[in-house]
Amino acid sequence: MRYTLMLAAPLALALSCAFITPAVAETVTASSPDGTLVVTVTTDADGRPTYSLSRKGRLLIGASMLGFIPSDGPTMQRGNRIVGHETGGGKETWEQPWGERRFVNDHHNELLVRFEQVPDWGGRRMNVRFRLFNDGFGFRYEIPEQPAMKVMRIADELTEFNIAQNGTAWWIPGGEWNRYEQVYQKTPIDGVSTAHTPITMKLADGTHLAFHEAALVDYSAMWFKRQTGTAFRTTLSPSGNGPKVVRALPFNTPWRSLRIADGARGLVENDLELNLNEPNRLGDVSWFKPMKYIGIWWGMIRGDWSWAEGPNHGATTTRAKQYIDFAAKHGFGGVLVEGWDKGWNGTWFGNGRDFSYTEATPDFDLEAVARYGAQKGVMLIGHHETGGNIANYEAQLDDAMKLYDRLGVRAVKTGYVADAGGILAPGDAPGTYRAEYHDGQRAVQHHLKVVQTAARYRIAINAHEPVKDTGLRRTYPNWIDREGARGMEYNAWGQFANGPDHEPTLVYPRMLSGPMDFTPGVLSLEGANKVPLASTLAKQLGLYLAIYSPIQMAADFIENLEAHPRELAFIRQVPADWSESHLIAGEVGDYAIFARKDRNSDDWYVGGVNDATPRDLSLKLDFLDPGRVYTATIWKDGEGATYETEARHRIVYATLKVKKGDVLPAWLAPGGGLAVRLNPGK
Ligand code: NOJ
Ligand code: CA
Numbered sequence: 001m002r003y004t005l006m007l008a009a010p011l012a013l014a015l016s017c018a019f020i021t022p023a024v025a026e027t028v029t030a031s032s033p034d035g036t037l038v039v040t041v042t043t044d045a046d047g048r049p050t051y052s053l054s055r056k057g058r059l060l061i062g063a064s065m066l067g068f069i070p071s072d073g074p075t076m077q078r079g080n081r082i083v084g085h086e087t088g089g090g091k092e093t094w095e096q097p098w099g100e101r102r103f104v105n106d107h108h109n110e111l112l113v114r115f116e117q118v119p120d121w122g123g124r125r126m127n128v129r130f131r132l133f134n135d136g137f138g139f140r141y142e143i144p145e146q147p148a149m150k151v152m153r154i155a156d157e158l159t160e161f162n163i164a165q166n167g168t169a170w171w172i173p174g175g176e177w178n179r180y181e182q183v184y185q186k187t188p189i190d191g192v193s194t195a196h197t198p199i200t201m202k203l204a205d206g207t208h209l210a211f212h213e214a215a216l217v218d219y220s221a222m223w224f225k226r227q228t229g230t231a232f233r234t235t236l237s238p239s240g241n242g243p244k245v246v247r248a249l250p251f252n253t254p255w256r257s258l259r260i261a262d263g264a265r266g267l268v269e270n271d272l273e274l275n276l277n278e279p280n281r282l283g284d285v286s287w288f289k290p291m292k293y294i295g296i297w298w299g300m301i302r303g304d305w306s307w308a309e310g311p312n313h314g315a316t317t318t319r320a321k322q323y324i325d326f327a328a329k330h331g332f333g334g335v336l337v338e339g340w341d342k343g344w345n346g347t348w349f350g351n352g353r354d355f356s357y358t359e360a361t362p363d364f365d366l367e368a369v370a371r372y373g374a375q376k377g378v379m380l381i382g383h384h385e386t387g388g389n390i391a392n393y394e395a396q397l398d399d400a401m402k403l404y405d406r407l408g409v410r411a412v413k414t415g416y417v418a419d420a421g422g423i424l425a426p427g428d429a430p431g432t433y434r435a436e437y438h439d440g441q442r443a444v445q446h447h448l449k450v451v452q453t454a455a456r457y458r459i460a461i462n463a464h465e466p467v468k469d470t471g472l473r474r475t476y477p478n479w480i481d482r483e484g485a486r487g488m489e490y491n492a493w494g495q496f497a498n499g500p501d502h503e504p505t506l507v508y509p510r511m512l513s514g515p516m517d518f519t520p521g522v523l524s525l526e527g528a529n530k531v532p533l534a535s536t537l538a539k540q541l542g543l544y545l546a547i548y549s550p551i552q553m554a555a556d557f558i559e560n561l562e563a564h565p566r567e568l569a570f571i572r573q574v575p576a577d578w579s580e581s582h583l584i585a586g587e588v589g590d591y592a593i594f595a596r597k598d599r600n601s602d603d604w605y606v607g608g609v610n611d612a613t614p615r616d617l618s619l620k621l622d623f624l625d626p627g628r629v630y631t632a633t634i635w636k637d638g639e640g641a642t643y644e645t646e647a648r649h650r651i652v653y654a655t656l657k658v659k660k661g662d663v664l665p666a667w668l669a670p671g672g673g674l675a676v677r678l679n680p681g682k
Contacts (some may be wrong), residue, residue, distance in 0.1 A: 014408050017294070025080040030111035031131040033089070037260070039137065039558055041113045042442065047079045049115050052162075053137065055207070055260060064160035064231075066115075066128060066141075071155040071243040074262040079121030094279065097477045098290050101582040102599060106275040108133045114144075124148045131255075136272040138214060138255035145250045153243035156236055157222070159256055161211060163189060163230040167203035168680075170509050170589055173196035174223030175237075177419045179438050179465060180484045183360050183498075184505045186589055194225040194235065196468065200267065200588055202507040207260065208588070210268045214255040214276035216470040217448060220244045221439035222256065237441075240425070240434040245441050253471060256293045264508060268583040273513070281502035285477045288410055288460040290550035290577035291333030293381055294323055298517075298555050300338060301492045302528040304565070307339030307385070308346035309361050315340040320369040320380075326558040328376040333570045334551070335373065336381040336413060337567040340364045344385070348419055352389025357400035370407035381551075382409040388418025388465075390446045391433060392428040397453050405457035411480065411518070411551060416443075416465035430613075439467045453481045462517050462551060469514030481515035481549040488555050492527035496534040499614040500643050500671035503539075507546055507583075507592040507609075518547045521554035521571055523564040525648055534643045534671050538653040540634050541567060542673025544574045545594045545607040552576045566653060570675055574605060585617050591668060593624050604630070607675035610668035614642070617666045621678075624660040630678040632656045636666060643671025 027042040041051045044063070053061040067077030089109040095102060111130045117123055127142040127516065143152055169189045172182040174196045189201055198212040211232075213222050220236040227233055234256070236244040255276040263269045271274050296314045305314030315337050323335045342361055343354035360366040370380045382404045386393040393400075404412060415439060416423065424433040425442045436442045437474035447467050455478045464483040473479045487504055490497040503518075510516060520543035525533045533540075544552055554561055554571050561568050577599040586592035586608070593608035604624060624630060638650030648671065658678065664673050 004216045005059065014532050025148040027673070028082065028085045028111065028113055028297050030087060030109055030130060032134045032137070033107050033109055034119040037132050037137055039126070039132060041082070041111070041130070043080055043232070045083060045343055046082060047118070048077050048538060049080050051128075051130070051139070059164045060207070060260070062162040062164050064162040066160075067158040068152070069155040069158060071153045076117065076122070076124055076126060077158055079118045080115040081118070083116045086112045096474075097280070097285050098288070098577045100548050100578050100596070102579040104271045104274055106271075108275070122148055131276065133272060133275065135261055135270050136257065136259040136268055138257040138272065138276045141253040141256045141327065142373060143247070143249055143251055149249060151246065151248050154236065154245040155243055157234045157253070159194045159234045160227070161224070161232045163201070163203075163209070165203045165205060166190055166230050167201050169195075169201045170198040170505055172402065173497055174324065175420060179420050180468060181486045183486065183502065184509065184589070189230045190226070192224075192226045192232075194223050197222060197224050198509045198512045200512070202588060206262065208263055210259040210267050210509065212257050212259070212273060212513060213468070214273035214471045215278065215475075216254040216444055216467065216472070218445055218457050219254055220441045220444065221467060222254070226379050237437045237439040238421070239440045239442065240436045254455065259512065264586050265583045267508065267512065269581070270512075273559060277471040277474040279474065280477055281475050282455050282477060285460045288478060288480065289333065290575070292552045292554060292571060292576055293334035293336055294327055294332050294554050294558060294561070295336030295338065295381065296320065296323060296606065297338055298492070298522070298557055301489045306346065308344045309363070310346070313361065313363055314338065315361065316363045317365045317369055320364070321372050323558060324369070324373045324376055325376045326562070327378040330561070330568060332378065332554070334379040334381040334411065336383060336553070337364075337369070338383045338385070338413075340366060340383065349387065352387025352418075352424065353392050354528050355385065355387065355389070357384055357390060357393065358403050366405065370409065374408055379411070379623070380407065381411050382412035383415070384412055385415040385417065388416050388422050389424045390401070390443070391424055393425070394446065394449065395604065397450065400457055401453055401457040403540045404459055410458060411460040411462060412454065413462045413464060416427055416463070418465070430642055431632050438465060439489050448476075451476050454478055464517065471514065473514055480551060481517045483517050484513070485510040487517065488522060491522065491533045495526070498534060500534040500610075501589060502534070503543060503546060503609045504586075504591050504611045505589045507586070508588040511547060515549040516547055517549055517551065517553065518543065518557040519553040520544055520547065520575060522556045523567050524556055524560040532648065536641045536643055536648045536669050537567065538635055538637045538641070538669070538675060539609050539643075539673030541570050541675035542607045542609045544571065545596060545605055546592050546609045548581070550576050560682040567635065567651075570677070574675070574679055575599065582623060584619055584623070591615060592672065593617065593619060593666075602680050604678040605676065606664070608668070608673060608677065611673045612670045613672050615668045615674070617668065619664040619666055621658055621660060621662045621664055624658070625680065628659065628680040630658050630680045632658045632664070633679070635675040637669035637672040637674070641669035641672060643669070
């Protein structure tokens, strides 16, 4: 551990303003436990707080400013001086109730720096806490109680990230109508506009970075806005309330986080945001069991059935029982039923005021379906589409969860289909609304309220059109997954709507934030009107290993699943809960092959997804237990397979004996994938 306090040479007070700043700027530094990362915190000639970060002695983030624009007072940036600092650290291993790995290591050093503005600038105080890990760092503002301010109204946050080199970035734009459901762009870093996080970068020298945030609670999400060159700053998601954030003091902001690694693997096998979140507040959540599920869903997404009542209504008692029978026969833990409730009048956007969360449509006997499922050992998975109307949902939230609890429903999928900025929160007068963003402070409050209410009823939440994940599953482990990216649904709507690059890109920015309900398993490889998917059959299986979620859907119609018994056998076997996960081969945006160990057995699984470039890989099986012989059951792209033609259906099966250290050759087709089960026998 290394902390130093340095006094810089007196700074020339070539100030354009009349305010007094200290003649001697204090500089404080701290390093990560192994000394790789060093943060330096000081104030500039105008008293503006800055931090910089170096890695292995090389500047990574140049001097970057900190501060806020309050909406009701002078800027909280100039006129600051450091009035104190504290150091600390921590080392522990903690256990996840479910996840990509059972045990998470947290080893960090900490530095808290206290800033105070001179009286002419309002005399306000803010502390910044830095946490340095060997493979990343985070910092947050901690605004203490103080005489000068009781409530902070934040027009925007002025945190900068002045990246020292150019390189390549993978990102989606922030603030656009389709929220996070966009195709990732690959541009030079200095070609980014305003991005959502996580944003992933590969610098010119090969260093891999991912900027994100952790513990987004009662605050607006951070968008990552390029200022000039490779310098970025936060801009917060807007609010219908005026200031983007309103908080009574004291409070802490979310952590601004940065994963840092030499390669793709180090970005993926990195628990920075989880470590920056608070420990589990719910205690035992063993009532939620990771599982695979099917649903009355693909038929609506494709347009064959409707969510709304009518002649093609998807959610009928008969169909639900048929799906439950299939689930019981093939080992699925749950059946999702969407469009079961009254009020869905057939329009998509702005329809949320009419939804009932407690009354079923006449052709759907909710109680009978839940009971039928329970008898067969299959759970009904609940569904709450809100159409973005959180006012209506919040008004019924408690009753809605109470009903599902009584019926033994332990997981609910929520949905917020509305354009960005189209969330409707209660307005000041009864019956009025305030429009909000999906990731503004009000929506952030809403999501946590839903998760906390659900937890009281022992219900897990899978949010679609959500706010992005920031590691809160550690604190609230009933927040099992979310959508928050373009999922499988886009493949129903247009040929190659999700191109072959989509999933091998998702792994590296989106999946760093947390589990995704991508809904793989469209074994027919067909959307509506027979539009083909940009995927081979093996890739549909590889998705179960590439895109983690503790609930994994098999999205296709049950008839199509049944028509592929060997693929269905893989889906039945593949776990949704792991004791270890490793990226054993992959590059950002190109391909991703994981090795994951089942949490409930000694089985390993290997597999993943490829982009449009065919590849020959040699996968080293050095993760297996020594001295054991494993039976490898393989589902792989057949000769000549490619997503571009009917050859996308070509798959081959093989069985071999392997042991630790063996090399498994694998050919990945264009748009291809791979799935392998490694079973050590008794
Ligand atoms: C959009 C979701 O992503 C999809 O899964 C869901 O079926 C619809 N909303 C309806 O709630
Ligand atoms: Ca969606």
